[in-house]
Amino acid sequence: MNLFFDKAVVPLLCVAAICWRCHGADFVSVARVQDKRINESSGLAISYQNPNAIWIHNDSGDKPRLFLVGLDGATQAIVEVVGAEACDWEDMCSFQIDGESWLLIGDVGDNLTRRGNGLPNSLPACRLYLLKEPAIPTANGLPTISCDVSSTITFFYRDGPANCEGVAVDVERKEILLLTKSLPHKCGLYRLPLNTRDVRQKRFASKIADTFVLFATALDISPDGRTMVIGTMFNGLAVTRTPAQTWTDALTEPGTAFNLPPRLQGETICFDTTGKWLYVNSERSGQPLWRVNKPK
Numbered sequence: 001m002n003l004f005f006d007k008a009v010v011p012l013l014c015v016a017a018i019c020w021r022c023h024g025a026d027f028v029s030v031a032r033v034q035d036k037r038i039n040e041s042s043g044l045a046i047s048y049q050n051p052n053a054i055w056i057h058n059d060s061g062d063k064p065r066l067f068l069v070g071l072d073g074a075t076q077a078i079v080e081v082v083g084a085e086a087c088d089w090e091d092m093c094s095f096q097i098d099g100e101s102w103l104l105i106g107d108v109g110d111n112l113t114r115r116g117n118g119l120p121n122s123l124p125a126c127r128l129y130l131l132k133e134p135a136i137p138t139a140n141g142l143p144t145i146s147c148d149v150s151s152t153i154t155f156f157y158r159d160g161p162a163n164c165e166g167v168a169v170d171v172e173r174k175e176i177l178l179l180t181k182s183l184p185h186k187c188g189l190y191r192l193p194l195n196t197r198d199v200r201q202k203r204f205a206s207k208i209a210d211t212f213v214l215f216a217t218a219l220d221i222s223p224d225g226r227t228m229v230i231g232t233m234f235n236g237l238a239v240t241r242t243p244a245q246t247w248t249d250a251l252t253e254p255g256t257a258f259n260l261p262p263r264l265q266g267e268t269i270c271f272d273t274t275g276k277w278l279y280v281n282s283e284r285s286g287q288p289l290w291r292v293n294k295p296k
Helices: 002-014
Strands: 027-032 041-046 053-058 065-070 075-082 089-097 100-107 126-132 144-148 151-157 164-170 175-180 188-193 200-210 218-221 227-231 236-240 256-258 277-280 288-293
Touching: 041 100, 041 277, 053 089, 089 218, 100 164, 126 144, 151 188, 164 227, 175 218
Parallel strands: 041 089, 075 144, 089 164, 151 200, 164 218
Antiparallel strands: 027 288, 041 053, 053 065, 065 075, 089 100, 100 126, 126 151, 164 175, 175 188, 188 200, 218 227, 227 236, 236 256, 277 288
């Protein structure tokens, strides 16, 4: 694991403040998010059901709702997620499996690492919400619709509570991945099985790799399940695996550091539906939506 830290993360940290100036062609601002209600963007996921649109949710303090935003920056719909609570939503992802499009929302923030510990005034245990992605009618103006949660996954970490800001789904391996946010020697990648059938699930997340990425704020997996991207507030890291490899295997090898645009507080990253591009944006209202070249 030290090899991964020495060759991948050191350049990731050292060039954070200057690399974007040298390689501006690596990304482009496609729009500015216009909706002032989107003021603390924490989760981003491409839409498979609604062309040229992306899902965004706010961090803690908002209602359990999603914003469907076009790649022109205009809000197309608001989706109220029925059956979900918004304790500390930190990330989301979209994926397709068995011919259906899904969204996964991670209510996984735990800055004080005390969720679900049963002590007085503790917060509820971490939860993941699975819902079938809704298709929004295009001739309805700006609709507000409701969408039911299909499955609630309550989970605990086998080695104790952890703060997490990155969730992703590997459809090829049928697993949910969770990336904890901590100091390099404590952060890790955790795994849960992907089960879209059971309405109520209780799971224990097992650590499958040490990542050594300082304060990771975002995670996504390419649609083919072969490339993992990790975002920080400064730049990113890409890790690829072969068909025969697990993510545990892949994370023993050096990753590829790549440039992300300058953002006020960047906590999001997602692939497009083709796996050729990444999208990122930032907290605060009126922030740009950036398209980033997929790292090679």
